[in-house]
Amino acid sequence: MQFTVAIDGPAAAGKGTISRAVAERFGFAHLDTGALYRAVGMKGGDPVEAARALSPEDLARDDLRTMEAGQAASKVAVIPEVRQALLDYQRDFARRAGGAVLDGRDIGTVICPDAEVKLFVTASAEVRAHRRWLEVGGEEAQVLAEVRARDERDMTRADAPLKPAADAVLIDTSGMSVEAAVAAACAEVLARLPG
Template sequence: MSKITIAIDGFSSTGKSTVAKQIAKYLGYVYVDSGAMYRAVTFFAMQKGLIDNNHFNVEALISRLNEVEISFKFNEALGFAEVYLNGENIEKQIRTLEVSSFVSQVATVSEVRKQLVRQQQKMGQDKGVVMDGRDIGTVVFPDAELKIFMTASAERRAKRRFNELLERGDAVIYDDVLKNVQERDHIDSNRKDSPLLKAEDAIEIDNSNLSLQEQFEKVLQLAKITIEGLK
């Protein structure tokens, strides 16, 4: 069976990672969460005191990017790959609202994007990969055989994110989560380097009113049609 590259882009908290993991598992493909890579760099910057609510030392972060080694290791118990920073599992630490509040700023740094894009392209050079993020179909894999663009209302996405954080045991307020979603949308869509855009040949899916199963089946059907078309 021919293998393809599946690029899934879209706004934050649209379920990109969830459906990407499901599709990769079903097809036996490699799954790469590009957003987690930016979160890892953000977490590194926070650890080193390079970014907080009052400052962001961009030059210092750029000078220390060679200290950032990101990898993914599959966790059989969880059924997906977890993120490691310099050999340390940081999967839980990078999913906090605090990291979310800084990640879009870090992602605007051209040097950060260039380094991570190189790593992402290397991960997908043999195809058979599902990658989600903000610029996968436009920058990382412009020649991907299947491009999906996920969208949903800010309120619906904030509600999903709020529930996820509550289930994790985080103490969060819905209005704070909604504000974070809206701020990230603005930064992601308006940054100069690789802004969040729908690729011309991407298929848009509004999952505001779709269940996880309906979303999965919709994307899987598109993947099967694309693979069948290569025969």
């Protein structure tokens, strides 16, 4: 069975948490596509070359979840040749047998426009920055500024900007527990699973 769940949204909206839970519940494979851009951003050198030569070792670096990696990712993510170099890997992953969940910014719009389920997960910038600050520490105002800067860059780039697909289901997790957000996402998958 081929079955793709596309989960997009801004930084710290809860995409990864929901994706991992959906993948576990339904036995689907999960790809965190942000990790690809983070790895390209942290590799240094020419980003297009870095994207073309991305290896499992690049994806295993332990600094990929830092704020620095998030900023570096969104800077290389504006380069069309970088996005192009990562496209086939993501599409192949999405159509693997047994089902797949991909989370990112352009999964429902560009990578998998025919995904069986499309979710756009969001929350207010303040709520999202607070969640990220709980993970990384430091100055909360600085985390909020970085989240805002990254959202702005992601939403205004010409190639594959962050925006909900026309047929995406919106989940605003601002006032939701993780459990409630996961339940809402699972309900959407269940409603569209064949059989």
